[in-house]
Amino acid sequence: MEKKFGLIGSTISHSFSKSYFDEKFFREGLRDYHYDLYPLKNVDELKKLLAENPELSGLNVTIPYKEQVLKFLNDIDPSAKNIGAVNVIKIQDGKLKGFNTDSDAFYETVEKWFPKKIKNAKALILGTGGSSKAVQQALKKLSMPFELVSREKSKGQHTYESLQKNKSVIAEASLIINTTPLGMTPDTNSFPPIDYEAISSKHYVYDLIYNPARTLFIQKAEMHGATIKNGLEMLQIQAEKAWAIWNN
Numbered sequence: 001m002e003k004k005f006g007l008i009g010s011t012i013s014h015s016f017s018k019s020y021f022d023e024k025f026f027r028e029g030l031r032d033y034h035y036d037l038y039p040l041k042n043v044d045e046l047k048k049l050l051a052e053n054p055e056l057s058g059l060n061v062t063i064p065y066k067e068q069v070l071k072f073l074n075d076i077d078p079s080a081k082n083i084g085a086v087n088v089i090k091i092q093d094g095k096l097k098g099f100n101t102d103s104d105a106f107y108e109t110v111e112k113w114f115p116k117k118i119k120n121a122k123a124l125i126l127g128t129g130g131s132s133k134a135v136q137q138a139l140k141k142l143s144m145p146f147e148l149v150s151r152e153k154s155k156g157q158h159t160y161e162s163l164q165k166n167k168s169v170i171a172e173a174s175l176i177i178n179t180t181p182l183g184m185t186p187d188t189n190s191f192p193p194i195d196y197e198a199i200s201s202k203h204y205v206y207d208l209i210y211n212p213a214r215t216l217f218i219q220k221a222e223m224h225g226a227t228i229k230n231g232l233e234m235l236q237i238q239a240e241k242a243w244a245i246w247n248n
Contacts, residue, residue: 002032002033002034003033003055004033004057005021005033005036005058005246006036006037006056006059006060007036007059007060007062008039008040008046008059008060008065009039009040009061009062009063009064009065010040010064011039011184011186012039013037013039014185014186014211015037015211016210017037018035018036021033021035021239038059040065043068046069050091050096057091057092057246058089058090058091059089059091060239061086061087061089063129063130063131064129064130066085066086066087066102066129066130066131066133067085067086067130067133069086069089070085070086070098072096073096073098074095074097075097076097077097077098077100080098080099082137083100083137084130085100085102085129085131086098086100086130087100087101087102087130087134087242088100088101088241088242088246090246090248100134100137101238101241101242102130102131102134102234103137103138104237105234105235105241106234107138109234110139110142111142114204115204118174121144121174121175122144122172122175123144123174123177124147124170124173125139125146125147125149125179126177126178126179126192126194127178127179128155131179132148135177147169147173149163149192149194163195164195167197167198170199174202175203175204176194176203176205176221177205177207178192178205178206178207178208178217179208182215182217183216183217184211184215188212188215188216190216191216191217192217196220196221196224199220199221199225199226201224201227203221203224203225203226204226205217205221205227205228206228206229206230207228207229207230207231208231208234210231210235218230
C-alpha cells in the first residue's frame with residue numbers, strides 16, 4: 001500500500017530530508033513509500049496539500065511553520081505542547097497529531113558533544129522561533145541557564161543591537177547556538193550580526209543549519225578558536241525519531 005511522507009516549509013529545496021528518507025526506504029525495501037518536498041507560500045496552503053494527497057501519513061515541518069501549524073492539529077503531544085512548536089505531524093484517519101523531535105535530538109547531540117567538565121556553563125541562543133523553543137527545552141533538561149537574542153526587544157533578554165554595546169554577554173557564554181535561518185542555503189552570505197571578536201577558544205558554537213555544512217557563522221567562530229558543530233547529526237536523529245512516530 002502506497003504511503004507518502006514529506007516536508008513542509010517555505011524554502012526547502014536545500015533540504016537533505018528527501019534524500020535521507022529516499023535512501024532509507026530503498027535500504028529497507030519499502031518500495032511503496034515516498035517522501036516529497038512541499039514548499040508552502042503560507043501555512044494555510046496545508047489544507048489544500050492534505051486534500052490533494054490523501055495518502056500522506058506524516059509530515060516534517062520546518063521554518064517558518066513550526067509554530068503556525070499548531071492551529072491545524074487535532075491533537076498535540078504533551079512535550080510538543082509544552083515547547084510550543086511542532087516539527088513532526090502524524091496523519092491517521094484524517095486526524096493530525098503534532099510532535100517535537102527537535103528538542104530531544106538537540107539534547108542528545110549536546111549531551112555527547114559539550115564537555116561536562118565545564119562548570120557553570122551558560123548558553124546564548126540566537127533566535128526565538130520554533131527551533132529556539134525546542135533548544136530552550138533541551139537546555140532546561142540539561143540544567144544549563146540560557147539567554148535569548150532576538151531582533152525584537154520584547155522576545156529576548158538581548159537584541160543584536162544591545163549585544164554590540166555589551167560585549168561581555170558573548171564572552172561569558174560557553175555555548176552559542178544559532179537557531180535562525182541566517183546563512184542557510186540559498187542565502188549563504190548571511191550570518192547573525194554578533195561581535196565575533198568576543199568569541200575565543202573557550203566557546204562551543206552550534207549552528208542548527210546543516211546546508212551548507214559550514215555556514216559563515218561557524219566559519220567566523222572557528223577563526224576565533226571556537227569548537228564548532230553543525231546541525232546534520234541533529235537532523236539525522238530527529239528524522240529517525242519522526243520515523244518511529246509515523247510507524248508507531
